[in-house]
Amino acid sequence: MSFWDVNFFFEDDKIEQDSVGRSYYGDSKPQELPDLNEEPNFQAYNANRIPDLNEDPRVESFYSYENKQEFGWESQPSYKHEANEVYSETQNNGHDYYDGGHHVMSSGSDAGGDLAEHPILQFPEGSTAFGRCAKFRTMRIGRQKAIDWDVLTEIGERERAERWIGEETPWRRLFEMAFQPSYREVVAEFLSTFTFCPGGVPEVVFSMLRQRHEMSLAEFAVITGLYWEPETVTPLYTAGITEIDDATLRAWWPHIADDPFRGTKARVSCIRDPLIRYMHRLIATSISGRGRSREWCTLQDLFYLYCLITGRTCQLARCLAEYFATYYHRQQRGAIYGGAYITIIGRALGHLHQDTIEEMSDPVDPVRLDRRTLFGMKIVQDFPGVGLRFSLVRGVMWVPPPTGDGRSRGRGSWTGR
Numbered sequence: 001m002s003f004w005d006v007n008f009f010f011e012d013d014k015i016e017q018d019s020v021g022r023s024y025y026g027d028s029k030p031q032e033l034p035d036l037n038e039e040p041n042f043q044a045y046n047a048n049r050i051p052d053l054n055e056d057p058r059v060e061s062f063y064s065y066e067n068k069q070e071f072g073w074e075s076q077p078s079y080k081h082e083a084n085e086v087y088s089e090t091q092n093n094g095h096d097y098y099d100g101g102h103h104v105m106s107s108g109s110d111a112g113g114d115l116a117e118h119p120i121l122q123f124p125e126g127s128t129a130f131g132r133c134a135k136f137r138t139m140r141i142g143r144q145k146a147i148d149w150d151v152l153t154e155i156g157e158r159e160r161a162e163r164w165i166g167e168e169t170p171w172r173r174l175f176e177m178a179f180q181p182s183y184r185e186v187v188a189e190f191l192s193t194f195t196f197c198p199g200g201v202p203e204v205v206f207s208m209l210r211q212r213h214e215m216s217l218a219e220f221a222v223i224t225g226l227y228w229e230p231e232t233v234t235p236l237y238t239a240g241i242t243e244i245d246d247a248t249l250r251a252w253w254p255h256i257a258d259d260p261f262r263g264t265k266a267r268v269s270c271i272r273d274p275l276i277r278y279m280h281r282l283i284a285t286s287i288s289g290r291g292r293s294r295e296w297c298t299l300q301d302l303f304y305l306y307c308l309i310t311g312r313t314c315q316l317a318r319c320l321a322e323y324f325a326t327y328y329h330r331q332q333r334g335a336i337y338g339g340a341y342i343t344i345i346g347r348a349l350g351h352l353h354q355d356t357i358e359e360m361s362d363p364v365d366p367v368r369l370d371r372r373t374l375f376g377m378k379i380v381q382d383f384p385g386v387g388l389r390f391s392l393v394r395g396v397m398w399v400p401p402p403t404g405d406g407r408s409r410g411r412g413s414w415t416g417r
Helices: 003-007 057-063 078-090 128-136 149-154 158-165 170-177 184-193 217-223 229-233 246-255 274-284 299-310 316-325 339-348 354-358 371-377
Strands: 008-011 014-017 097-099 102-104 204-208 211-215 265-267 296-298 380-383 387-390 396-399 413-416
Touching: 128 184, 149 158, 149 371, 149 387, 158 170, 158 274, 158 299, 170 316, 170 339, 184 204, 184 339, 204 217, 211 217, 217 229, 217 316, 217 339, 246 299, 274 299, 274 371, 296 299, 371 380, 387 396
Parallel strands: none
Antiparallel strands: 008 014, 097 102, 204 211, 265 296, 380 387, 396 413
């Protein structure tokens, strides 16, 4: 008997869950949650008693048809619109592409299995979750890409990278936590039910293995692993920004790149510093994850680069929540990125353990942005007697520019063989 047979009972198309919390469809009586003051890992539990789904008006969003206003989509800065447009324009529709000099599949997961009958993906017909799931369950899962400190050490750039990323920061956690597997059914369920209502009570709502979770944004920040609980009352969290005007971003672009930033995107090859190109690749496969359009720097990418390089505090938890909440607007032919962070959330909540994982489809394993990727990006060369170094011109070693306040300024210099 499988995990699903043990934990779920089917009768008249309703599912009951024999665990703390509520199923999205069951009529089982909710059990009391642990006392948050006594539970040391209280972030893994909902802050309030889980409401009756038939009585709580907040649940309406899961059962109503898709409404862009539900997410405040129309009020987002322009770069939060165009990021999805660029994603849609450049998706490869399942074709192969060259990454790191090797021929690999763009998705990392064969979406041949529809998952239509999977027990955790059974939503009421006509509900928002039902409509979303019909899309997500057929989409491919992209292979998450994580930072490779070893290769940065090898090319002598680790110290400079750490000036930007920091030792113990949300940025570092974001890039390092990307090295986690993704599970198709968990990703589909999570994205189908995820809603974010800034300032609401609750702010974040989602389902994980048929159990409803609702929490504040600060609690979400903790279970994602991006922030420690004590950090959520410090400026690192409270003073973080999530947007900036387009004019500021366009004015900053010449500090790191050649050619003006026209329209909604610019080529990454315009960026003068290879390390910034590497940082962009990390961003384009995590908080701004997309499939094949990584040769473009969108305004949203530029916002993240601006925060990372200038040291401006960015509220990454809210950015991640917005990323999940608006994922439905992506094209179905594309791949889904961000599964690594959903896995981390599942583990923090106690849902993803050996018994449940064994019943999942094969995981989509992550990869690191290693030397193979750097060669594919054409930003490194092996120099005799020196080793692997950044290089944007054949036979010419790239040398970091002078720094001011620990952050790069200027165009850099060049040294021939």
